[in-house]
Amino acid sequence: MERLALVTGGTRGIGASISIALKDKGYKVAALYAKNDQVAAEFAEQTGVAVFKCDVSDFDQCQQVVRMIESDMGKTVDVLVNNAGITRDTKFHEMDFEEWNDVLQTNLTSCFNLSRAVINDMRANHYGRIINISSINAQAGSMGQANYCASKSGMFGFTKSLALENARYGITANVIAPGYADTDMVRAVPQKILDKIIAKIPLQRLAEPEEIAHTVTFLADENAGYITGSTLSVNGGLYLD
Numbered sequence: 001m002e003r004l005a006l007v008t009g010g011t012r013g014i015g016a017s018i019s020i021a022l023k024d025k026g027y028k029v030a031a032l033y034a035k036n037d038q039v040a041a042e043f044a045e046q047t048g049v050a051v052f053k054c055d056v057s058d059f060d061q062c063q064q065v066v067r068m069i070e071s072d073m074g075k076t077v078d079v080l081v082n083n084a085g086i087t088r089d090t091k092f093h094e095m096d097f098e099e100w101n102d103v104l105q106t107n108l109t110s111c112f113n114l115s116r117a118v119i120n121d122m123r124a125n126h127y128g129r130i131i132n133i134s135s136i137n138a139q140a141g142s143m144g145q146a147n148y149c150a151s152k153s154g155m156f157g158f159t160k161s162l163a164l165e166n167a168r169y170g171i172t173a174n175v176i177a178p179g180y181a182d183t184d185m186v187r188a189v190p191q192k193i194l195d196k197i198i199a200k201i202p203l204q205r206l207a208e209p210e211e212i213a214h215t216v217t218f219l220a221d222e223n224a225g226y227i228t229g230s231t232l233s234v235n236g237g238l239y240l241d
């Protein structure tokens, strides 16, 4: 049976690689994006992935877009990848409420918004895969990222709870914790700091987005049904838990 996957932030960076990898595995794919219409349109044209504009921090927009995707694609969502994420880095003693709240809403509340939109159909279908993209920085902590680390570590408890509540309905929920990957988000880090980070990575390089995407297709697979509530680190050995 053809499965439907929804990937948030699915038109750029790691999310784009996830959308492509799932499509290559035979899934129907719907990719959400926030603002970058041109990149999304080019991505849709190049890949054939269906793209939908939706601010994942907005509960109502998320419910509406999921219903629209289901109607357009002719089926309910089988695989949800909560990948959209932002940073607003600043030292905590200088962080304002907006910097805190934007990051929490976009990175963590979005997981509630979209999981809530798909969970009842997954339960009715006795099948689902929810994959939340966290970060090595949620495991290790990170200077200037109290907001980001809080949002990304909130995913751990959230995911474990979904795993426990929904296991008997054939639904798995897992976290992937990437290390530093070669995307716009990391290219925004000053080169001097990035060089120091790379020097500390045992593999001595950034991850390719495709390497993160590979772990998503692994967890999304029907044969991965016994893996739930887990965190898969993909970080080149930089943080070993």
Ligand code: NDP
Residues within 6 Å of the ligand: 008, 009, 010, 011, 012, 013, 014, 015, 032, 033, 034, 035, 036, 037, 039, 054, 055, 056, 057, 083, 084, 085, 086, 106, 133, 134, 135, 136, 177, 178, 179, 180, 181, 182, 183, 184, 185, 186
């Ligand atoms: P990018 O900055 O390259 O892309 C972010 C994507 O998220 C874009 O598609 C963007 O849409 C979308 N997005 C941002 N805000 C919203 C919103 N409010 N609603 C809908 N979509 C939104 O990020 P990466 O590919 O680098 O990162 C992907 C995920 O992986 C993030 O959650 C990040 O925290 C995590 N991660 C990344 C690491 C890295 O090294 N790159 C390391 C560890 C974790 P648009 O194109 O419209 O702007």
